[in-house]
Amino acid sequence: MTEIDTLLKKRISRRAALSTGAKIGIAAGVAAVVAGVGGYAAGTVATPAKVETVVQTVKETVTATAKPPARFKLFFATHATPHPFWDAVRKGAVEAAELLPVELQFPFMEEFSGERQAEFMRQALAVGAHGVAITAALPDVVRPLTQEMRNKGIPVIAINTDDPSGKTPYMSYIGANLYEQGREVGKAALTYGILKKGDNVVVMISEPGHVGLEARAKGILDVMKENGITGDKLDVGKEFTRVQSLIKSYLQAHPGTKGIFGADAYTSGSVGELVRLENLKGQVVAGGFDVHEQILNNIRDGWMTFTHDQQPYAQGFYGVVELYTYLHAGIYPMNINTATGIIDKSNVASHIDFAKKGYRG
Secondary structure (H helix, E strand, C coil), rough: HHHHHHHHCCCHHHHHHHHHHHHHHHHHHHHHHHHHHHHHHHEEEHHHHHHHHHHHHHHHHHHHCCCCCCCCEEEEEECEEEEECCHHHHHHHHHHHHHHHEEEEECCCCCCHHHHHHHHHHHHHHHHCCCCCCCCCCCHHHHHHHHHHHHHCCCCCCCCCCCCCCCCCCCEEEEEEEEEEEHHHHHHHHHCCCCCCCCEEEEECCCCCCCHHHHHHHHHHHHHHCCCCCCEEEECCCCHHHHHHHHHHHHHCCCEEEEEECCCCCHHHHHHHHHHHHHCCCCCCEEEECCCHHHHHHHHHHCCEEEEECCCHHHHHHHHHHHHHHHHCCCCCCCHHHHHCCCCCCCCCCCEEEEEEEECC
């Protein structure tokens, strides 16, 4: 009598029958494989039908579990322009995208332009971006388009520059607290033994209207005011001959100026050149922000006193990571303060090689 006949006679439950039947099927399958292996060892071929059934079962199991990962479209709609600083931001984003199943678009604009950034944001919508990173240097420009994206369920984060009003509805911010970074630069400037009560300083800005640069300048000037030092903010642009001409005129009109600062990567790059060309070494504190190779070389050579780092590579890298983890796993984006601290002659050497490789900017 077979085992199945016995099961039927005992009128066992449907569940027990299915369980036992499954065991029988597994046993039969194992027997077929063993038979096939035995036939191979004996120099004969096992029954083709049975071997084919086993192979087909394995193929179906693999197909069911090996699903390709989704690729998310990410778009960085920022105010980035061609410069080593923004090259480092984009390098971070690109290298993160190479590690993850994402497609990245990160265009540059030729000159700082709110209109151009708005075009980038509309382009992100047009290509069906799943996640978007913006900068909020011009909050009134990016706010309505950010809201439109959020209304459509698209995650949006900010990098590099945040909206100090808090009204732009991005989900997180990756970058420096720019006002506090300005204060840190102001405090550091007082430690080099040149600035004293009654002196004057000037802070240069390359992109007028940029809320982050305005915040940095205010941070520096607030610290100076608290210490009895006067100061001015000067919109100079990015073209060096113009910067030099404006600073020369300013220094002639304000002979008590003992501090020259750049509020951004462009003007900070000019600070050391101004000190060298105007023969101001040792007479002024020359400070700024960011760590591209020109700035670091000027610090090493004594033409610039110090700078403050905001790690642009990290802004791009973690921007991609946060958008991906939200889209892939529902992990809500988190604020990351990328600012680290002061770089001067005492520690500049450890940063130069990374700048040459494009990781600092």
